[in-house]
Structure formats: structure tokens, C-alpha cells
Amino acid sequence: MRLSTLTLAATLVASGAFAAEPVAPADVVYTDGAIEASLSGTPGNPEEGAKAFASRSIGNCVACHEVTGLGAAFPGNVGPMLDGVGSRWSEAELRGIVANAKLMYEGTVMPSFYKVDGFIRPGNGYTGKAAETIEPILSAQQIEDVVAFLMTLKDE
Template sequence: MNRHVAWAALAATFTASAAFAAETAPMDVKFDDAGGVEASLTGQPGDPSKGAEVASTKSLGNCVSCHVVSALDASFQGNIGPELNGAGDRWSEAQLRGIVIDAKHTFEGTVMPGMYKTGPFIRPGDGYTGKAAPADLPPILNAQQVEDVVAFLMTLKEE
């Protein structure tokens, strides 16, 4: 193999692994005083169309089970959380990222689950329910799905 080709292959491998290493783990997310998260979790831009899919799919984020989002064609839209129409005008990208990751940093009493959180959780335990979750739970969304949802929310402007 040519030395130049070998160096190019090594550089491509290093670049790919550096991009993968750039993903922020749930417990390493840094919130600002207002609950926002400035830095992308992946270093990659979000895809609004994939974010819309996450927001409207029951087995993914299922945002529409609690929020009205007129831009989504969902048979049921909840009214537990605030309406998300115009979210891209009401909140900055950093604020939306923080809310999606763990809304309790912005809205202390919210019932919204942390979508990119692995703990700590308050659990009633086996003594109360008989069905306690294991000690460590995976996040509901992965880092790229969070970025996709944020990109989708940023498209929701006031009419």
C-alpha cells in the first residue's frame, strides 16, 4: 500500500473516531443557570424531518402525547404540556436543547421526563410497586435524536 494512501486512511479513521468521541454522555451535559445547553450533544446538526418523526412516534419521543404540535399529523395530541407551536420563537436553541434533555433544569415542577437522562431517578421501589426499574436506565432518546428534535422545534415559528 502506498504511504500516502495509508496516511489518508489513518487520518480518516482518526477523524471518524474523533467525531464519535465528540458525543456528550448524559451525565456530562453542562446546563447553564437558566437550564439551557449551548453545546450540541453530537457536534452534528440535527435533522428537522427526523426530529418530527421522533416527536410523533410512540416508541420514540412521543412528544405529541403531551403537547399540541399543529405541524405534525398525529391522531391524538395531548394538552398536559405547553403547546409547541411557535417554540422556535419562544425559546433559543440552547433552551430547547436543555428542555428536551431534562426539562426539570428549566421547569422545576414539570412532569416531563428527561429525554437524555440516565439518573439519578426517584423510584418508589419494590416495597411500593413491586416493579422497580433496574438501577441504571438508558436515556429515552440518543444524542442525535435530541439534536433532531431540537432542529424540528426550531422550525416551529409563530404564524
């Protein structure tokens, strides 16, 4: 019986049935602005990342950035063009930039997509009342998906 229990446990671990818990925003470890470890413990999906990047209701990255061929209507020009970004920065650096660009680029206007504290008087959506809790703009998996998408944008 013990051997079959160990075999079952090994099979579940190998198949990913024991998925890692996402790293909480307050527990993220930054090294010079970069995040080495995955925030979700699950590889990012570039297709989902492209959707979050282009969606005005999820990441809204297109409000500031342009990617050639993405087909986003009214791409922004506040932030840099992101063509070739996967060749310029490592996965860890891109993860850090998306999670909290202010740790890598002081004074940037890019929002911190995976931050929940350190804000001054955060409000509760047009109610005039203070927010008791703040959720990150993107989930840990959405960060991984956007990073996976950005890693596909390589120089040719």
C-alpha cells in the same frame, strides 16, 4: 509520505469522518437550564426529529403537546402548544428543555429525556426488580433531531 498523511487527516476531519463522541448524560453542562453545545456533535435532522416527536414508541411528545399541521392522531393538551416555539426559545434553551426540563421549569411533569441518574427506586419494566442501569429515553442524536425540528416551528 508525511505530507500525504497530513493531507489525508485534514480531508477526514473536513469530511466529518472523525465524528465527535456523544456527551454522556452525566457529563452534560447546563447553563440556567440551557445546553449550549450539541450533545452528539452532529447537526440535528428536522425530519427525523418530527418522526421522534410524533412517534409514540420514540419520543411520544404528542402525548402532551400539539403542533398544528403535524397530523398526529390524538395530540395531547397537558403541555403547551408548540407552534412558534422556535421563535420563543433559542436552540440551547430548547436542547436543555428536551434533555431535562426540570432544570428550567421546577415542578414540570415533562420527563427528562436525557437523564440516567437521580431516580427513586427505578424498576425494570413490570418485573418488580430494580434496574441496574438506565438508558436515556432519547439518544444524544435524537435530542438534536427533535431540537432541529422544534427550531423549524417559527412564528410567521
